Amino acid sequence: MRNKIILKNLPAAILCLLLAGSLTACGKNADITPVQTETSAPAETVLPQTSDTSETSPEYPALTPDRDSESASAAQEAPPENDSETILADQSFDGVDLGEYQNVRFTTSQVTRNGLSHAQYSLTDDGETVYTFPDAYTSWYFEHTINFITFRDINGDGKKDVITSEQYITGAGPEGALPFSMVRIYLNQGRDFLFAEGLSISIGNSLDVSNGETYTAENVLSVLEEQVYCNFDGSGGWTRGEIESFAFLVKQDVLTDNRQSLAQKVRYPLNIVRNGSEQQIQSPEEFVEQYDEILNMQVIYDVEGAETEGLFWNQDGVMLGTGAIWFGKMEDGSIKIYSIPAEVQYCNPLNVD
Structure with a gap:
């Protein structure tokens, strides 16, 4: 299935490379400089890898879990055969301002239903869930690993969008146990966040889906911020x-x-x-x-x-x-x-x- 995902998006990737080449030529001829707008979000730096990020500043840049932390791994485990929801504390953040939701907690959970687990994101206020982000990739097995979570205005509308990446396995075929990474892009509409599935898959497949180390916030954002339309x-x-x-x-x-x-x-x-x-x-x-x-x-x-x-x-x-x-x-x-x-x-x- 991973190969199908890559092949499905190969034409789009080739087209993007061709367009990017055209932009380079155009940029050389027209002496183009990057666009600057008042609504562009400032660049964010990446925190060092840590297993305890719950008290991070509300500006939280991309956050990557400590994959070697035994305590983090234990906290993420959930009974595989029973319905359950386990909060991933090292990927949940307080003091979040997103759209109409101010000073809320961004909560990351591992949800297991009928033996199939997936990552779920929500916003909570005083322990009450006020918003749950749309599900994505629920037909695959979430492999307990969050590559990153970051908040960035990717379309210049002045509102921070939510970008995440997780690792999955298909659970079928000879390569069913090999992990691969996917990207989710949630566009901030104020009270709702729309999952841009096509854009998420296109951006994600610009990287090597089988190599989780390439799925960093910096790499994904660099693809999103690439000037391919002249x-x-x-x-x-x-x-x-x-x-x-x-x-x-x-x-x-x-x-x-x-x-x-x-x-x-x-x-x-x-x-x-x-x-x-x-x-x-x-x-x-x-x-x-x-x-x-x-x-x-x-x-x-x-x-x-x-x-x-x-x-x-x-x-x-x-x-x-x-x-x-x-x-x-x-x-x-x-x-x-x-x-x-x-x-x-x-x-x-x-x-x-």
Whole structure:
């Protein structure tokens, strides 16, 4: 299964390498310097490996458990045949501020259900769970090892996202007992944290999944912060983290019909062409009012089937789907949708309007 995961994402990895090469050429010709925005999170340093990090400062950078600690290993063990939840104290942190949750405890647990264990993350306040992060990779066996947990604003929206990495085994086949690492990226939406599965797998497979030592916060963040989308106006490149997380959130808004959220991701006035005539959408309120016309079935079908990693880009911006939505970085450093063309190419075998 590990090989399938790697092979599945090999084309995306090759595309990213090609795009990164293009950016290097563009950077040399345009003398591009990295983008600096007011909302970018400051660089974080990594604490030395330790088995006791529960009293760490709220700025906690990436934290890596002491894999050789007998006490830590004993604390992580849980009865394999019974339903249980064991808190991993060395990977749980007090005084956390994330989104709308202030001064809470970030709790990491090993949860076992029907003999299958997985890592679970939650936020607790005075012992009460106030938020549980979405599950991920629950069909594999969690191998008791957290590679790291870190908090970083990866898309420049001013809110710290949550990035973790754990080790698993498939438990099947001749390589079923060989551990491999995966990455989870949770995008901070204020009260909720969305698991960006495609981006997580794409970023994780940029490293050697069979080598847990490569799964450090520094290595994963370096992939997220790599400028692989070139900005031809000379102001700098666009990182994988900011571009691909924005694409994921746009698709999520369309899939969940979250019209208010999508309206906030648009640059106004928005120029559109519908029924052969040009129109201007002046505000988020007008966008919501005209939503069914702006996001017609052509656009919706195209976005629903779109990948959100390894996106096509040119001098104008970044394309989602086959052209349903175009977006890019604005002068103030924010990323916004600037075009929703009238015509796109999409697969509609049932010929639904």
